[in-house]
Amino acid sequence: MTLPDLPDRRAAAAPTAPALADDTVTLNNADLLDRVRRAATALRGEGVGASDVVAIMLPNTVAFVVSLFAAWRVGAAATPINPSLTPAEAGYQISDAGAKVLITEQAVTDASVATVLSPAALFDTEPDVAQPNPISSDALALLIYTSGTTGRPKGVLLDHANLDAMCAMVIAAFALTAADHSLLILPLFHVNGIVAGTLSPLLAGGQATVAGRFGAQTFFDRVEAGRATYFSAVPTIYTMLCDLPAEVRPDTSSVRFAICGAAPASVELLTRFETRYGIPIVEGYGLSEGSCASTINPLHGPRKAGTVGPPLPGQTIRIADLDGAPAPHGTAGEVLISGPNVMRGYLNRPEETARTLVDGWLHTGDIGYLDADGYLVLVDRAKDMIIRGGENIYPKEIETVVYRLPEIAEAAVVGRSNPLYGEEPVLYVALNSGARISADDISEHMRATLSKYKRPVAITILDQLPKNAVGKIDKPALRRRDS
Template sequence: MMFSTLVDRRATEDPDGPAVADSAISLTNTELLARVEAVTAQLADLGIGPGDVVALRLTNRVEFVVLLFAAWRRGATITPVNPALTDVEVARQLDDSAARLLVIEEGTVGVGDVATLSIAHLAASPARSIPPVEDPSALALLIYTSGTTGVPKGVMLDHANLDAMTAMGRDALRVGADDRCLLILPLFHVNGIVVSVLTPLRVGASVVIADRFNPDTFFDTIETHRPTFFSAVPTIYSMLAALPDDVRPDTTSVRFAVCGAAPASAELLTRFEERYGFPLVEGYGLSEATCGSTMNPVEGIRKPGTVGLPFPGQELRIVGSDGLPIGPGEAGEVEVRGANVMRGYLGRPQETAAVINNGWLRTGDIGYLDDDGYLVLVGRSKEMIIRGGENIYPKEIEDVLSADPAVLEAAVIGFPDEKWGEVVVAFVEARPSMVIDVRALKARCREQLTGYKRPTVIHVRTRLPKNAVGKLDKRALRDEVTSALK
């Protein structure tokens, strides 16, 4: 199916049925179509057409969803931008994606020379109807994610990818028209867009966009809106599980919740389900695979400690160091294949070829399959840090630290943390005859890095450890931090 015409289909089949809502706006299917047509005409008037890129630097709100469908009706591409990014980071994404338009929150300002549209000026009434573009090969999303080099790359997902992934999600999660999804995760993540918006809307379900997550008010939202499912990261579930024992909300509407983006302990999953009465189904995926690749069954045997079975329509295998598949119980690199695998990295053919071979996507993650085919993750071959579900790549932070004139070299590691899963810890070595000002380094990080990427602590060392071939020995640094905490 084409998402450029999904709103038309919903308006025809169920005109007065609920579509999408937030704390300020609630739209029926007919009203959603009218908003989308109005913004489609507005984008056309701004010169946006097939192949153009529209950047959305927005918080979670109904207008984000309207803009998704409006851009796709024009044959344009959406690149979501984290609103918390610094202007330096935003400019990098706008430049790499060649964005023609940046949509921003009311009261904020644009970045660079890219044309800007304030959400306050978004059209609400249809000016004219413009025929939608229907091209499965058209680029739908550019999701920016960093690689091991720390250089952000645009993951190219076309409409065929979204069609495949949402069909897989529908079948794996067993969602239908009677469901209501509560959107918690940010819409600048592919998970928020695909799992919490596109999949439910595809099957005739409705979406409620929650306000910023607050563990003290979250269950009030559940009781008010009565969702049947939602998706979140382990940090959120940890916060909810830590609420006082006298917090006993009515969760009878919730059939299940999805746990993803970072590993969760089997103990957390079990404890949460026992307390709140609905299952957490842990899954695994990545942006390059349009979000999900495995999932513990909603109906069937769930195995805490695993990330479940492959989504319907996807293949998964474990390969050894020689690149050949290995059997159950043997750990190796996880590879996936299916119509959900990305088209590639924007403008990076060599990096694309390095991760996609004969349709198989190298994930960079290490795991094994148990005797029943459930995937168990045991580590990451990449150095990626996952803090509260946010992916952090050390090289990007190391580059910021190393740009200080007093810093000779920097090393960044992730260290286990009970609340966030992992936190960022940095080590720096001074240039000869120079003194490092840690306060100045922290100020540099505040200027150039989003809050979750900033180091929790910066250690100054006279010399950073190296291995036999002269590379930074990050394992030794992790051991050092571990020993210091004992």
């Protein structure tokens, strides 16, 4: 298999070649293998093996990547957890995934996980002498949690075949070689950061630098110091970099390309960035359910601003009408995806899996059309989803929390335009008859349960929320009110 024995193969081929670095640690191939083997010893010591799940709740560090490889080495799967989640949010994921071990630097009060290991504990042991456990291609590799319209995040099941196929597609699309150096600035708890930013360059024989917290003022210093050849970012980051003072003139000669995804980027933003810094941006589209990416504007070929490019080789995009039949060419409809990268399904969610995977096609819920050249143009997203600075926010999750307040009769969250983050959530509520509660009280209630990036930036209390013809809350009317 490709991933479990990757550290071994790299160390055997070029032990002193650079492999992985973060803000404080630099590892060559031999160092990487040594750390992975030590972490594997720690996991085996806790009884972790085939079919188990290891939860990783770490910031962007070398330890995160080492933990991934160690889990795969002993035959387990990994579920990455956003370290900014509240204890309740993290506890839900740990419990739902059935994680046997949690690797984290944070204090944990949730008792749903059997063992908590710190990164230091992973490496304070002897290297594992066993070879990587044999793993079949259909063995679970990653359990990525994505917010759902039901209000609870659901686990996306990605097996080793999914990751092998997706990494091969990324390597081919960007012609990655041993000369490439990825600068990872996106979070590692997202599949993009794992696949495009880390695994693909390592598989290609290159290296990856895992940056900690992103800072626009220091970003190009990292590029110049490490001679990065590519990076992936979201429109918010490109906006921040474009807004740097005019006297900032970095040396970007090492950078072959940059990737833009997670949220739509304007043609003006892409042009402004490329013109100023001389770095071509390739815009793409993908979902966690598709292992990372399904379309990308070609690096060596026509890049069409306003599109997210043609399908990656090995994948097929189909546009379906309301009945699921193929839509006429050039007509907008739901984007369907098929390919070896498409997930196995959702963990313990057979009904949602059946609705999302139909006859081998992944139903994305996104609306788009294919132009005359086969490039995908997205015209809308899943009906309610808000994308704030590249982070997906589902209003239903927020509304579920708000409805726990007895004073609330109706609640609706919609997206409001923001020049930096693209969108931000705002909340509208109506109260039960005779009830009294302030916007500050509602905000305080959400603070205990929801991560900061999910919390609405404004709360408006109305006598009643607008309704459409069938009596449902009219969210388009609320969006117009807030535009």
